[in-house]
Amino acid sequence: MxxxxxxxxxxxxxxxxxxxxxxxxxxxAPPAIGDxxxxxxxxxxxxxxxxxxxxxxxxxxxxxxxxxxxxxxxxxxxxxxxxxxxxxxxxxxxxxxxxxxxxxxxxxxxxxxxxxxxxxxxxxxxxxxxxxxxxxxxxxxxxxxxxxxxxxxxxxxxxxxxxxxxxxxxxxxxxxxxxxxxxxxxxxxxxANTADYEVTGGALRGNVGDTVTMKGTFTNNGPAWVYHRPETKPALVRITFPAGTSVVRPDPSCRAEGEMYICGALGEKEHVQDTFAFKLRIDKKVPGAKGSLVLTGVPLPFDTHRANNAAPISLEITGSDTGAGPSSAALPIAGAAAAGAVVGAGAVLAVHRRRTRSPS
Missing domain, CATH: 2.60.40.1510 (ntegrin, alpha v. Chain A, domain 3)
Structure with a gap:
């Protein structure tokens, strides 16, 4: 062929x-109905x-x-x-x-x-x-x-x-x-065939205040393709991020559900990989914090290798626990009070939490 x-x-x-x-x-004219x-x-x-x-x-x-x-x-x-x-x-x-x-x-x-x-x-x-x-x-x-x-x-x-x-x-x-x-x-x-669905997570590394990229993947390792009919529900990838992080920019193909994100995973063609990319901000250090990617949504009777249906997201904090620099949080309250004393009595200082950057 x-x-x-x-x-x-x-x-x-x-x-x-x-x-x-x-x-x-x-x-x-098209043929008459009776023809x-x-x-x-x-x-x-x-x-x-x-x-x-x-x-x-x-x-x-x-x-x-x-x-x-x-x-x-x-x-x-x-x-x-x-x-x-x-x-x-x-x-x-x-x-x-x-x-x-x-x-x-x-x-x-x-x-x-x-x-x-x-x-x-x-x-x-x-x-x-x-x-x-x-x-x-x-x-x-x-x-x-x-x-x-x-x-x-x-x-x-x-x-x-x-x-x-x-x-x-x-x-x-x-x-x-x-x-x-x-x-x-x-x-x-x-x-008589099988399809091996696999997800991979990522190893994140950065200082408090940094913005890092997390890339997770979903792959149909084959050998079989999986025909998705219009009425067929696709598998889903549920992503939970490590404690102490917040999503700055989500992957456009995923939707938020509470503190998790759900991403569609078609997995139709064999040996084709989907990637989910998120921008995360490291807000604080939480000892032992981990996230995960887990396949969910539908039964997978054709997948006989289930060990790779879930994967961890690790986070390593470098440098100081508090972090500093342009991506850090707003000025602490104690520092603001000291600054107010310098500019004179009666001065009012409003402290605002930095807004999370909107997706571009």
């Missing part, structure tokens, strides 16, 4: 709107695939049947896979295409196969040889969609398709073959 192109993708919603406007401008195609092609012969091994070949003995009232002159079968599945042996009468993620849909590969075969109503046909896909090393909770129609379902508008590189495959009658019940079916493909 060719490498996925890196292209900017136009929203499918915008394309649909422009297409409708173009039809109106050209005076072309049905001469036949309806249903797909069958395939079902959920469970506990498959990564890097194994899966055969799809797809069947098609014309459920319409009249003959169909040609058939199109479309295969769509999520990123844990690969199409390595694509027949010459098929085209493949990579489509990047958009509108809550994951990146995926599509193969569309054309069959110049007449289908009479009610006669089941199957492929001369099964269509195959291969589970990749990072396969885990994947999906495949298979659909059939008597028209070309079209291609993605941004990425050009590529022709198949294997001998063409045809359709043959399959007496007694499984009749489909839908024009499109979704097949869960579950691979």
């Amino acid at each position: 060719p490498r996925p192109p890196h292209r900017c993708r136009v929203s499918r919603t915008a394309v649909a709107a422009l297409g409708a406007a173009g039809l109106i401008a050209l005076g072309a 049905e195609p001469p036949g309806r092609v249903f797909v069958g012969g395939v079902g959920p695939l469970e506990d498959v091994k990564p890097e194994s070949v899966l055969e799809l003995p797809v069947t098609v049947v014309n459920k319409g009232a009249s003959t169909v002159d040609e058939v199109w079968i479309k295969f769509t896979t999520t990123r844990g599945l690969d199409m390595t042996e694509v027949p010459a009468n098929c085209r493949t295409q990579f489509v990047g993620a958009y509108d809550e849909m994951p990146e995926r590969w599509i193969a569309v196969c054309r069959f110049r075969r007449t289908l009479k109503p009610g006669v089941v046909h199957t492929l001369e040889r099964p269509f195959t896909v291969k589970t990749r090393a990072h396969a885990f909770d994947d999906e495949m969609w298979v659909s059939a129609s008597n028209f070309d379902p079209g291609s993605d508008e941004n990425n050009p398709p590529s022709p198949g590189n294997e001998p063409a495959v045809g359709l043959v009658e399959a007496p007694g073959g499984a009749e489909g019940t839908a024009e499109e079916v979704k097949l869960p493909v579950r691979a």
Whole structure:
């Protein structure tokens, strides 16, 4: 399979709107509601695939049947896979295409196969040889969609398709073959795989009054990717900072909850790292003060290595316990009283706590 192109993708919603406007401008009306195609092609012969091994070949003995009232002159079968599945042996009468993620849909590969075969109503046909896909090393909770129609379902508008590189495959009658019940079916493909989620903290060092940077990380160490559907809740990273520190500038992807911060941790793609950067002010020395990063929010049944789901944040105070310099707190009360005595009796001195700097 060719490498996925890196292209900017136009929203499918915008394309649909422009297409409708173009039809109106050209005076072309869409088909009337009552205009049905001469036949309806249903797909069958395939079902959920469970506990498959990564890097194994899966055969799809797809069947098609014309459920319409009249003959169909040609058939199109479309295969769509999520990123844990690969199409390595694509027949010459098929085209493949990579489509990047958009509108809550994951990146995926599509193969569309054309069959110049007449289908009479009610006669089941199957492929001369099964269509195959291969589970990749990072396969885990994947999906495949298979659909059939008597028209070309079209291609993605941004990425050009590529022709198949294997001998063409045809359709043959399959007496007694499984009749489909839908024009499109979704097949869960579950691979026996794991994903190791890991968080790392940081070692902070500075004097009282200093502003320091804390960088925590979240990484999916693989080998599996973890498909996050729109309804799937992501894992969360709960960050607690060492006592005696205050947040000057939080990471923009995190939100405050009391004295803690909660950061979203998608962890979808394997070997991809997210970094959470905070600016902290060391307000005072608290002996033994430590913070932590902890994965929370959802169960992680695929993560069999839980020891790295939490990490400490250490803090080492250097120099004097009280600190000094431009980042230290306002003038102490005792010092203010002495200064007031110098400028004369009756002088009023207001002491203000220095405000925490706003995020920039």
